[in-house]
Amino acid sequence: MKQYSLTMGVSMTSKVDLVSVVIPTLNEAGNILEAVTTIEKELAYPKEIIVVDGNSTDGTIEIVKDVDFCKLIIEPRRGYGLALRTGMKNAKGNIIVMVDGDGTYEVKHINRMLAKMVEKDADMVLATRMYDPNKAMGFMNFLGNKVITWCFDFVYSQFLSDTQSGFRAISHKAIDNVELNEGDMAYATEMLIKFAKEGLTMIEVPTTYKARKYGKPKLRRFKSGIEIFSIIFRGLTDANTVRKCQENWKKNRHKR
Numbered sequence: 001m002k003q004y005s006l007t008m009g010v011s012m013t014s015k016v017d018l019v020s021v022v023i024p025t026l027n028e029a030g031n032i033l034e035a036v037t038t039i040e041k042e043l044a045y046p047k048e049i050i051v052v053d054g055n056s057t058d059g060t061i062e063i064v065k066d067v068d069f070c071k072l073i074i075e076p077r078r079g080y081g082l083a084l085r086t087g088m089k090n091a092k093g094n095i096i097v098m099v100d101g102d103g104t105y106e107v108k109h110i111n112r113m114l115a116k117m118v119e120k121d122a123d124m125v126l127a128t129r130m131y132d133p134n135k136a137m138g139f140m141n142f143l144g145n146k147v148i149t150w151c152f153d154f155v156y157s158q159f160l161s162d163t164q165s166g167f168r169a170i171s172h173k174a175i176d177n178v179e180l181n182e183g184d185m186a187y188a189t190e191m192l193i194k195f196a197k198e199g200l201t202m203i204e205v206p207t208t209y210k211a212r213k214y215g216k217p218k219l220r221r222f223k224s225g226i227e228i229f230s231i232i233f234r235g236l237t238d239a240n241t242v243r244k245c246q247e248n249w250k251k252n253r254h255k256r
Contacts, residue, residue: 015094015118016045016046016094016095016114016118017046017093017094017095018045018046018047018048018092018093018094018095019043019045019046019047019048019093019095019096019097019110019114019169020047020048020050020087020088020091020092020093020095020096020097020172021039021043021047021048021049021050021096021097021098021099021110022050022052022084022087022088022091022096022097022098022099023035023036023049023050023051023052023087023098023099023100023101024052024053024054024080024083024084024087024098024100024101025051025052025053025054025056025060025064025083025101026053026054026055026056026060026078026083027056027057027058027060027215028056028058028060028101028102028103028214028215029056029058029059029060029063029214029215030213030214030215031101031102031103031212031213031214031215032051032060032063032064032101033063033067034103035099035101035102035103035107036049036051036064036067036069036070036101037067038107038108039107039110040069042107042108042110042111043110043111044111045095045111045114047093048071048091048092048093049069049070049071050070050071050073050087050090050091051064051070051071051072051073051101052073052074052075052083052084052086052087053072053073053074053075053083054075054076054077054078054079054082054083055074055075055076055078058215061074071090073086073087073090077183079183079184079187080183080184080185080187080188081180081182081183081184081185081186081187081188081190082183082184084098084187085180085183085187088172088175091172093172094171094172094173095114095117095169095170095171095172096169096170096171096172096175097110097113097114097167097168097169097170098166098167098168098170099166099167099168100166100167102212102215103210103212103213103214104209104210104211104212105127105166105167105207105209105210106127106207106208106209106210107167109127109167109205109207109208110169112205112207113125113127113167113168113169113205114169116203116205117169117171117203120201120203121201122171122201122202122203123170123171123174123195123200123201123202124168124169124170124171124174124191124195124200124201124202124203125168125169125170125202125203125204125205126160126162126163126165126167126168126202126203126204126205127162127165127167127168127204127205127206127207128160128161128162128165128204128205128206128207129162129165129207129208129209130145130161130162131161131206132206132207132208132209137209144164144225145162145163145164148163148164148189148225148228148229148232149161149162149163149164151229151232151233152189152192152193152232155232155233155235155236156192156193156196156197156232156235157196158192158196158202160192160202160204161204162204163188163189163192164188164189165188166188167207168188170191174195174198174200175191177198178191178194178195178198179194180194182227182231184227185227185228186227186228186230186231189228189231189232190231193231193232193235196244197235197240197244198244199244199247
């Protein structure tokens with residue numbers, strides 16, 4: 001297989017062999033076709049597109065079945081984290097991209113993320129929406145994201161701006177080396193915590209954010225907020241986590 005290498009490094013993200021794009025869906029019939037079509041057209045690297053559906057009832061499954069460049073997996077257990085975990089278990093690429101199928105993320109920026117990942121030899125690249133001039137994110141979501149991100153950065157000695165971004169490029173080897181158990185929205189934060197505890201490199205690139213065109217958001221703010229804060233502060237009870245946080249601070253303090 002042709003290798004798209006942008007650097008002479010020898011670590012796990014020194015090249016891109018195959019990108020596995022994993023998209024969790026639940027009743028996204030109005031958005032999913034545009035999302036997967038754009039990825040197929042714009043992504044410049046060898047790729048596979050995996051849609052993991054939670055038994056949609058609005059025609060999402062039928063739309064994806066009619067697209068010959070997508071692999072469809074039905075995950076009967078509903079939950080954001082469960083869908084992503086299932087998709088990643090079936091991914092063949094050395095890089096996994098996770099992105100929502102609701103049309104709010106600018107999927108054209110996957111190329112930008114992969115280039116930065118290889119350039120910086122990073123284990124994860126998050127697409128941050130915090131510098132988006134369009135400010136399409138709702139105020140309550142923006143505020144909640146800011147508070148969660150500040151708490152995460154403080155506890156785990158990181159310098160991220162958008163911990164709740166669901167648009168990420170991740171080294172397959174890196175994510176295979178951490179144990180992830182959360183089944184819903186807290187999964188994304190659990191991933192960051194486990195990467196921080198292992199001393200893995202996480203960086204960001206700016207992206208734009210778009211208002212949802214069709215359907216309703218799946219986020220339940222209060223429930224998800226409790227789960228996310230619980231998992232963030234649970235790490236403080238582990239002495240090894242505190243030690244690793246101190247090491248992270250020494251490593252990351254010059255990234256500001």
